[in-house]
Amino acid sequence: MNAGALDVVGIGNALVDVLSHGTDGLLAELDLVKGSMNLIEADRVEYLYERMGAGIEVSGGSAANTMAGVASFGGMSQYLGKVRDDQLGAVFAHDMVATGVRYETPKASTGPSTGCCLVLVSPDAQRTMSTYLGASSLFGPEDVDADAVASGTVLYLEGYLFDRPEAQEAFRKAARVAHDAGRIVSVTLSDSFCVQRHHDAFLDLVDHHVDLLFANEAEITALYGSDFDAAVDAVRRSGTVAALTRSEKGSVVVTGDALVEVPAHPVADVVDTTGAGDLYAAGFLYGFSRQMDLATCGALGSLAAAEVISHMGPRPEASLQELAGQILAD
Amino acid sequence: MNAGALDVVGIGNALVDVLSHGTDGLLAELDLVKGSMNLIEADRVEYLYERMGAGIEVSGGSAANTMAGVASFGGMSQYLGKVRDDQLGAVFAHDMVATGVRYETPKASTGPSTGCCLVLVSPDAQRTMSTYLGASSLFGPEDVDADAVASGTVLYLEGYLFDRPEAQEAFRKAARVAHDAGRIVSVTLSDSFCVQRHHDAFLDLVDHHVDLLFANEAEITALYGSDFDAAVDAVRRSGTVAALTRSEKGSVVVTGDALVEVPAHPVADVVDTTGAGDLYAAGFLYGFSRQMDLATCGALGSLAAAEVISHMGPRPEASLQELAGQILAD
Numbered sequence: 320m321n322a323g324a325l326d327v328v329g330i331g332n333a334l335v336d337v338l339s340h341g342t343d344g345l346l347a348e349l350d351l352v353k354g355s356m357n358l359i360e361a362d363r364v365e366y367l368y369e370r371m372g373a374g375i376e377v378s379g380g381s382a383a384n385t386m387a388g389v390a391s392f393g394g395m396s397q398y399l400g401k402v403r404d405d406q407l408g409a410v411f412a413h414d415m416v417a418t419g420v421r422y423e424t425p426k427a428s429t430g431p432s433t434g435c436c437l438v439l440v441s442p443d444a445q446r447t448m449s450t451y452l453g454a455s456s457l458f459g460p461e462d463v464d465a466d467a468v469a470s471g472t473v474l475y476l477e478g479y480l481f482d483r484p485e486a487q488e489a490f491r492k493a494a495r496v497a498h499d500a501g502r503i504v505s506v507t508l509s510d511s512f513c514v515q516r517h518h519d520a521f522l523d524l525v526d527h528h529v530d531l532l533f534a535n536e537a538e539i540t541a542l543y544g545s546d547f548d549a550a551v552d553a554v555r556r557s558g559t560v561a562a563l564t565r566s567e568k569g570s571v572v573v574t575g576d577a578l579v580e581v582p583a584h585p586v587a588d589v590v591d592t593t594g595a596g597d598l599y600a601a602g603f604l605y606g607f608s609r610q611m612d613l614a615t616c617g618a619l620g621s622l623a624a625a626e627v628i629s630h631m632g633p634r635p636e637a638s639l640q641e642l643a644g645q646i647l648a649d
Numbered sequence: 650m651n652a653g654a655l656d657v658v659g660i661g662n663a664l665v666d667v668l669s670h671g672t673d674g675l676l677a678e679l680d681l682v683k684g685s686m687n688l689i690e691a692d693r694v695e696y697l698y699e700r701m702g703a704g705i706e707v708s709g710g711s712a713a714n715t716m717a718g719v720a721s722f723g724g725m726s727q728y729l730g731k732v733r734d735d736q737l738g739a740v741f742a743h744d745m746v747a748t749g750v751r752y753e754t755p756k757a758s759t760g761p762s763t764g765c766c767l768v769l770v771s772p773d774a775q776r777t778m779s780t781y782l783g784a785s786s787l788f789g790p791e792d793v794d795a796d797a798v799a800s801g802t803v804l805y806l807e808g809y810l811f812d813r814p815e816a817q818e819a820f821r822k823a824a825r826v827a828h829d830a831g832r833i834v835s836v837t838l839s840d841s842f843c844v845q846r847h848h849d850a851f852l853d854l855v856d857h858h859v860d861l862l863f864a865n866e867a868e869i870t871a872l873y874g875s876d877f878d879a880a881v882d883a884v885r886r887s888g889t890v891a892a893l894t895r896s897e898k899g900s901v902v903v904t905g906d907a908l909v910e911v912p913a914h915p916v917a918d919v920v921d922t923t924g925a926g927d928l929y930a931a932g933f934l935y936g937f938s939r940q941m942d943l944a945t946c947g948a949l950g951s952l953a954a955a956e957v958i959s960h961m962g963p964r965p966e967a968s969l970q971e972l973a974g975q976i977l978a979d
Binding site for chain 2: 376387407414417
């Protein structure tokens with residue numbers, strides 16, 4: 320691995336989250352499948368928002384949350400993703416920079432408003448997401464800052480990008496630039512429905528174009544159409560390093576010749592699981608980019624995930640660098 | 650007292666809060682007096698926002714928080730205050746209606762953006778506020794919905810309105826309409842600096858135009874230029890009922906012939922004092938509009954304040970009606 324000036328460069332859909340509590344009854348009434356991510360259009364946003372309770376607005380976006388997490392560990396990260404020059408776009412950009420993430424993607428000055436994700440948090444802390452891509456859907460290959468990508472030890476890409484051909488193209492361009500510069504390319508599968516929508520493309524990606532894969536149990540089993548153990552065997556044969564998360568069962572990190580089981584970090588009170596996967600990736604990527612061993616990478620992931628699910632919102636409230644003090648000292 | 654179709658009608662500056670954590674060092678660096686509310690212009694917003702950490706956006710505004718609290722108790726409330734037809738204005742309006750507050754003030758379609766309040770929350774849970782009035786400053790006498798005001802058992806007005814002549818005029822119009830309809834007029838002094846800015850007008854108001862006064866220790870002593878005990882004597886002589894809050898010492902409710910001491914409600918962990926006074930007023934007003942005795946009004950105030958300071962943000966997260974179950978059953 321070839322260390323760059325930045326630890327991690329992430330690309331994804333730039334979104335502001337609107338978080339609200341919602342019962343199972345409300346989910347049913349709104350035709351939402353608990354735990355899923357649905358892409359929606361502007362009129363559906365209006366429909367759902369009118370029926371949601373009072374909310375809190377916080378910057379979100381899967382890879383953006385991950386980059387915020389890397390920065391919270393003290394890592395150098397940059398984020399590429401598009402917002403509009405509107406109020407929520409200003410909030411998104413402010414929060415990235417205030418968190419210590421480099422963020423320079425030009426804002427759109429016309430077209431749809433900044434993307435948003437309506438998040439209903441259930442009493443059992445599960446989150447159900449309805450995403451309006453808005454301006455984030457304008458991100459294309461021309462927004463891939465080749466200098467930035469080439470200077471990151473690890474490139475990190477959202478599977479969600481596969482939902483749009485232009486973003487897929489940006490994805491492929493970024494992966495090419497990273498590999499040409501001798502960098503690591505990592506991908507998260509993002510969502511099991513997203514895997515089903517783009518099944519063959521993802522399989523090809525994992526087999527031929529990706530060095531490091533993040534997935535949860537639902538996503539990896541959807542990818543291989545098998546149970547978890549068979550999926551682990553399949554991903555090991557692919558030669559890709561994979562960090563597979565299993566909620567309270569922790570995670571399993573697999574390579575061609577190793578299998579490392581990582582316990583979950585204890586959490587007194589799980590409040591909102593939004594961002595759990597994003598923050599696991601943040602911890603893992605921070606460790607990986609600094610060449611720590613896989614068990615430590617996983618432990619940092621577990622730690623970051625535990626922090627983010629202990630409160631509302633998809634980004635850390637506490638300094639992950641401070642929380643990780645003991646692990647990093649060992 | 651003359652019961653209307655609504656329990657409480659509130660008028661104030663409609664704002665979206667941007668909450669962020671800030672150390673005493675940051676406050677000093679930004680020239681902010683801890684615990685105060687400062688009115689700022691657009692360029693100062695930009696300056697401060699750039700220097701603040703990542704934030705969460707939530708609907709705020711003093712009287713708006715109070716009306717949300719009244720609704721959370723199961724009361725019927727209406728709010729009058731102005732936002733623009735922009736993204737944060739939509740958030741504000743959504744949250745009012747979603748909370749169960751009637752809110753019909755027309756949005757401004759030109760002029761400054763929706764007002765905001767930058768709130769720095771210190772490690773000791775104190776909040777320091779910098780307010781950009783924005784579109785809320787366009788609220789004038791023509792926005793006073795006379796039918797709404799006339800139908801509320803109690804009218805509730807923010808002292809902050811005294812910072813603008815147009816809003817003062819709206820304030821006076823609303824008080825006139827309420828009194829003509831046989832309603833109670835209540836006012837909160839809002840902020841000790843606000844009291845100092847409009848000292849003589851507030852004294853005249855309390856002596857001649859207001860039936861029910863809310864103030865904290867700093868505000869009531871600023872009004873009478875005396876210590877707390879002398880201020881209590883002075884307000885009793887004015888004939889106005891006063892609910893005087895004293896943080897962890899609870900509150901004192903005084904009338905011409907009674908003085909009721911109300912203990913604070915216990916709080917395990919004070920996280921953010923934003924909204925404490927607003928929610929005390931909510932509980933008190935709910936009880937008062939339903940003709941409960943003063944001790945119960947105060948107890949409901951203490952309960953609501955305790956709820957809101959136990960988490961980030963200026964509005965209740967739990968149902969105050971449920972929390973108050975025991976008090977209301979007694």
